[in-house]
Amino acid sequence: MKSDWDAGESPTPGLNPPAPGGTEQKAAPNPGPAAVPRESRLRKFFVLRPGMLEQALADIQAQIDPQTDGPLQSNWLLTEVDHWNNEKERIVMITEKSLVICKYDFVMLNFQWCRKVPLNYIDKICYGQLTFPEYSISRKEGHGLRVHWDKLREADFFSRWNPWSNDIxxxxxxxxxxxxxxxxxxxxxxxxxxxxxxxKAVQRTYEVDPVPGRANGAVVLGHPILIETYVGVFSFISNQNKLGYSLARGSVGF
Structure with missing residues (x-):
């Protein structure tokens, strides 16, 4: 008796006809969309374009006060993660007396603001794996560094639950x-x-300009860094789309 294949009927779409001997071949897997190369993704960051970082550093260094901040020691390009797990692109500078955290618009080449933390107020530095509450959907892999500068004051309930709070x-x-x-x-x-x-900068500052009532230097600890986002819908959307970075987004840059 002839099979349906022998009768000339069209095989089911997506299936290969049986091989000689009666063994049916499996359908070839669908390769799906091709992954975007990392180089292509990186090209979207404005900070990588020629001259952008140099211009940003020059603009921010104009905000450094030689009297209150002291000479510049080093520049860094990091991601700041706020208490709601929102990622934000930051230029960070270590001076002789201050930790300077700056927001810069690489699209418009515009300095926006900076926050200065006296080094002799930093009392704890923690480095470790990022961890999240069990049911948080906004997660990320890797390590984090948390810098504390006022161990005598804990963030209150309203500050922790206000996504725009600067009182942390x-x-x-x-x-x-x-x-x-x-x-x-x-x-x-x-x-x-x-x-x-x-x-090292914090320790040097404590030695030359100690603050009364504080310990002689910052405690450096190694333990997991807890990001307290118990749901994290908004930060998930923001971080997935890199809304905290100066990034080319089609015809619009943020």
Missing amino acids: PYTTFTEHPVKGADDMFTRICELESFKEQLA
């Missing part, structure tokens, strides 16, 4: 996505190197 006595950094683009960006995005230089 700590901040958290992770490595910027462009790390590895070239040797220079690998160096200025390296989180462990930043941790070591910050700890």
